[in-house]
Structure formats: C-alpha cells, structure tokens
Amino acid sequence: MWLAEELTFRQRLVAIKEPRADLPVDVREEVGQRYQREIMVCAELEKAGAPHIVRALTAEPVADGLLLVLTYMPNGDLAHLLSQHPHGLPLAQALAIAQTVLAALQGAHAHPLEIVHRDVKPSNILFDGQGQAYLGDFGLAQVANTSGSLTRLRGGSVGTPLYAAPEQEKGIGYVTPGADLYALGCVLFEMLTGKRYKRVKPGTRASSLRPETPAWLDEAVERALADEAWSRWEARRRWLPRWMQKRRKRRNVNGRAAPRQAELKRQPELARQRRERAAKRRRVEAAAGPRTPKGAERERQVREAEVARQAELKRQQEAVRRGPIEFDWVDIPAGPFLMGSDKKKDSDAGYGELPQHTVTLPMYRIGADAGDKCAVQGICGCDRLPSAKSLVGRADT
Template sequence: MYPSRSIFLREPMTNDHPQPDPSEASDDVPALMDSNAPDPAPASEAGPVADAPRPKKKESERRSSSEDMPSPGNTTAGFDTVLGKIVVESGLVTSDELEQCLEEAKAIENPEDLRTLSDFLLEHDYVTRHQLERLQKEFDAKKSSQRIPGYRILKKLGSGAMATVFLAKQLSLDRLVAIKVLPKKFSTDANFINRFYKEGRSAAQLNHANIVQAYDVGQAGDHHYFVMEYVEGETIYDRTKAEKRLHEADAIDVVMQVARALQHAHERGLIHRDIKPKNIMITGRNNVKLADLGLARAVDDEVAAKAEAGRAYGTPYYISPEQIRGEVDIGPQADIYGLGATCYHMVTGRVPFSGKNPSQVMHKHLKSELTPPDHLNPSLTAGFSQVIEMMMAKKREERYQTASDLLEDLELVRKNETPHYARPKVDLSKLTVKLGQAQPGEGQAREGTGGNSPLTAISITVNVVLAIIVIVLLLISFNS
C-alpha cells in the first residue's frame, strides 16, 4: 500500500459513484462555470404547487415540518423583516392579506412556536414555497451586490466548501463577469486568504484566448473576492458525462487548445498543477478555456516548493507521479500528465486509474500499468493512442517535455500522419521464437539422434531475421 503522506485534495473522493469519476458528488467549487450547480428543488419537490389545495396542519405537524425544512424566513438574515413589503410590491399579496398574516404572527404566545411571516403566508396559500425561494434569491443577490462596489450581483452560479461563484455585471464597463467570493468562515484564515489572492495574481500574469482572464481581486468588508471572465458554457466533465465518450477529432481539438494555454503559462514560468475535466470550460462554439489557478505555482518559487515538499497537491484521478511523491522540482511535464489523464477520460469514458480511496488511486498512478486507450475505445487511431500514452508516461523524462512538442504530434495525428515523438512500444519477446522451445515429439527425436534438433538452427535463423527487420523498421521510423 502507498505510504501515508500529507495530501491536499482539490476534489474529495466518494465511494457512491462508479467510474468515470466518483468526484461528481464533490462540493468543491469549480472555477467559474462548473456552474450547472443544483438549483433549488422545483416546486413539486420543495412544496405544493400554486393551484393545489393546501390542507391545514396541526400545530405539532407544523413544528415537525419546520424542523425538517427551515422556513425561507429563517434561512437568510433580514429577509423576513422586509418580506411583507416585497410580497406586496411584487403583487403576490394584498395589503389586507399581509395585515392578516402579521396579526396572526403577533398573536403567537407559545415561545416554542417558531413560525414566521413566511409560514403564515404559506399556510393561507397566499404564496408558494417556490415563489418565496425566488424572492429570497433575488433578495440575496441584491444584498450581495451591495458588498462589492462597482458590481451588481445577478445570480449565484455555484457554491461549495472553498468559495461561492456569482454572475455579476461590472457597472463601469457594462459587461458580465464571474465573481468568486471566499466564505466568511475563511476570512480570518491567513492561509486561505493568501492562496485566494495567489490565484488572482497567477491568473493576472496570463493573457491568452484559452485561459479564463482575471480582472480584479480585492476585499469589501469581510468579503474577499476575485473577479474573472464569465464563460457561458459547460465543463469538459459535463460534456463527457453527457456524451459518454468524445470523438477523437473533438478530443484532439480540446487537448490542442488546452496545450496552447499551457504553453503560454509554462513560457511565463507558471505550472497549473490541477489539470482536470472540471477545470476546462467549453463554449457552444467549442472554444476552450482553462480555469482555476488555485494551485498554480511559479517554477522558480523555491520557497513555496520547499514548503510543500512531501505533500501531494492535486486531484487523485489526474495527478502526476511526481506530484504524488511531493517532489520539489515540479515542471511542465506534470501538467502534460494531467492533460493526458483528462484526455484519457474524454475518449474512454473512464478515469485512467480508480480505487476505493485517494491513496489507492495514487498508488496505481505510481505502479500500475496503463490500459492503452485504444483497448477501451477501438475507434481511436494508433497514433492518437500513442500520444496519450506518452503524455501519461510514469517517468517524466519519457513524456513530452514541452507543450509545443505535444502540439506538434497532435497536429500530425489530426492530419492522419505518424506522430514525431510518440512511438509504439516494441516488445521483442513477443516477436521472437524462444530458443530450444520444444514442439510435440521433439524431445524423442533429439534423444534418438543424440545431437541438436534441426529446429534449433531454424529458431536461431528466425530470431536473427526478425531482429534485423525490427532494427530496419526503427531506423526508418526515426529517419522519417
């Protein structure tokens, strides 16, 4: 079993999901638009629909349901205070109906009765729970927009343990942006704050069509925020999940665009360190954007490298062997490995290595032989399969050394030509005839003659011929 070490997981693993990616249930906030985040439950699940008759509940039943599902008024500070004004202005409730509910709320004498105005509005069927949820979301967005000067929050795109992402409008330039906000619970944690600002500074160094652009980073009150380009689309994870497998041509196009983004970052001394399907956005026009530089690190940042030595930073399903080992000198080849693992997932519909826990998965990255992608998807060309296998070579010196080398091979494969760097693995043991390998009846013949069987001479001749053929083929391929 892989020895225990400090592991910084960008994406929690769960056991409830089979391949391709058990991380589906992760509450990790995807950069930008892993934003097909679950919406609030529809009215049919969250509560009765508007036209359905609502049976009266006993007080004990109301208390029970209140404990199971807190009322909207209790979930957002300040919402119930202004709820009366909001429902009247929106035309959902008349002034008389509101006054009736307010009087009933004031008449509560039992201190254990925790009903609020929203509960009384629901009991009288003046509003539906779906309407209250919509009003509350609008209230939250308006409240949030007051926290970050210069931006108006439009809606929440996604949320998780590490951050919440909002769609907003930048008022000065009248453009849509995405704003990542650090949760208040981390606002006093220097480590989280430093990492948050580091992501913004890393992204600001890059200006490329295939990288999500950084616009601003700052603090408003207790809230630290990072403003970035808004990408309307889906993640590669979402697309792969929907299509099961991507066609080779589509996968090559995606990988080439990400490789160009990495080439730009690597030339400026930055390593992403967390390439995975959920960090790659794709628009309706198939334009690809690399997102989430939360783990990015400068190649020459010796201080950070030594501080992180011995720790595995990344996502288990796509992490490189050198990251698993916590090596200090992480280079571009680590990103190429992550992109190779991502490509493998795209074209086979499964992650390269799976396991019950992160340690098991990472141990397989280190020790287990990779099943060739064209064995799982026979429609792949041999050249493309060889490229993926070279990207995922366990020894970094056997991988593509730069993104430009990878791009050269991908361009050749796209033209149905032989890749320049990636080569098929030649197993001579399968091509040769083993010396002295007995055939039926051979032993008896040898005993009768007292000498070597003619088959031995034939075997030697065949082996020599095959060796010459292999050498010639290798010379031809290298010269091409």
C-alpha cells in the same frame, strides 16, 4: 460560484468565486492569498499573449475574506460535458479540446516565470459562448523563484489526486511542465474512453476501451501518461499537436487537402501549377537573403563557436604557461646580400615584394623560435626588415 453583472466600468456578466463557509479562518486567509496569486498569474499571461486563459479580473474584499471575480464562461465546464457522454466524446471534439488546452499550457510554460498549472482537470476546463475551451484556476500554479507555501492548503497536497502526476503524489516541491502533460493525458484518456485513467488497471491503453482510437493518438496518450517526467514528449518543448498532426492529411495554404503524388500524375496541369508556385517561392526567398538558422543548424553553430572559444582559451593559457619566447641567435658576417624576389620566376612573391637587389649589411644577428617566427638585430641597407628565412637562404656564407 455566483453569476453577477459588473456595472462599475462596463456592463458585463462575471463569475464570482467564494471560499467555502466551513473553512477555518486561517485557511480562508490562505485561500485569499491564492486568489491574489491567480490574479497576478493571469495578468502576466495576458501581458505575454498566452491564449485560452480564463482571466481572473479582481478580488473584492468582504467581511470574512475575499471574493474572486472571473471572466464568465456561459457553456459550463468539461466535467459537465463528460457527464453527458459516459462513453467518451467524439474523437474530433476531444482532439480540439486537448489542442486548445495545450496551447494555453504552452503559453504558461514558455513564460519567463516558468508557470506550471499543477491542477489540470475537467472542472478547470471551461467553454465560452462559442464552445471554445479555456483553461482556468491558476490558484495552485507554480511560479519560478517564489515560495511554494502559498500554493497548497494546510494538511493537503498540491493538485487533484485523480489527475496528479506521480512526482506530485510524492510531494516533490518543484515539478516540471511534464506534470501538466500527465494531467492533460489523464483528461484526454477520459475524453476518449469515458473512464478515469487512475480508476482502471495501470497501463491500460485507450484503444483497448475504444477500439476506433487511432494508433498514433493511442501512442500519444500512452507517452503522456509515462511515470517518468522526462519521457513525456521530451517534457518541455515538443507538444502533443505534433503527434496529433503526424498522420493527418497535409494541408495547403488555402486549408484544402494537399494532393498526393498519384493525383499529380493524373493531373499534369495541377503539377505544373505546383512547380510554378514552388519556383516563385524560391525566388522570393532568394531575394529576401539568407534566413536566420534555426533548430539543429543553430545548435550546431553554437557548439562550433563554443569549441573554437575553448580552443582559443587553451592556446592563451598555454602561451602564458610557456612564458616569453626564447630565440636561438646566429651571427651573420658582414657582406653583400641578394634581397627581394624575381616575380617572373618566383610564383610565391607576395604583394608589395621588392624586386631583386643587392645590399651590403654589417655584421648582425638573427634569431628564430620553433615556430619560425624570427627577430632580426642589425641594420638593413633597404627600407624593409628582411625575414630570417630569406637572409639565411641567400647569404653568401
């Protein structure tokens, strides 16, 4: 790595990564392809607004390959910071770093290209001038619908063995975001205890090496280090910050700790203010109209719509299978018929129903299927087409 100053467009410090001089020519060419991929991945993540990513700016050609130009991170990397704290970082600092890296990973996993870093480790977590953590080195990233041949060195495996998930060690070509969660679990274990997880007895919990580790955090690290990818925080959409914030104090919109119920009982004025704010919030929500359903409600609506669609499809298929409706025809002799309804006595009279009247009809035929859907053949003396049920019920035959 080299520190340089860019003078072409704007004066700024940049970091330059150069391949090792002892690499064979074909491997240096493959490293150059990785550099180009890292530039592409970083550009896509920046376009999507993914936070805390060390951006690869460009690749400069030289006589024997390419040089990768990166954003300069003046405060070094996490590996150097851990070397200064052999017994682990302070809990608050370790949690802040883990949450920041998780935000970067979530932005990559949620991208349409389904980017998986595959090489999360302390040396790839760097700090800017304000001490904020950033995730770098996407040269080994897995990108959807692309060949994996460019993401591993010849004769090597993807990722760093000390932080690689079990499925990566087995050489599985495609891994899920759970592989990144496992690697970050190894990093968090090392930040809490000062020891690398794969250098201690399998199944060792962070609390056994650092007793002051909170139980909820100890459980989060244990779940992140599960052998099965599907059991690492349900693998894709539920992230460690939810576990980290599970036991933290509730915060209101101003950032202060939210008061507990016992405190509200001791301070009636504070309780009254909270009730007024809640009522105002409900009025605003009511004025804004119904909200778009989310989460479980949205999933329930989707399931119900799918069930209704399948039922309608089955009904249509059954109708096609039965073929045309067959009617049972009944001959009705000619004569007078009482039509319409008495609205004063008949509460079931529909809108637009004609009043009772007598009509004389010639002989005609009516037909009905099992569903009581009737077809009438004949001519009625009024301007309406009577139903078979009314004709059969009122005919004087």
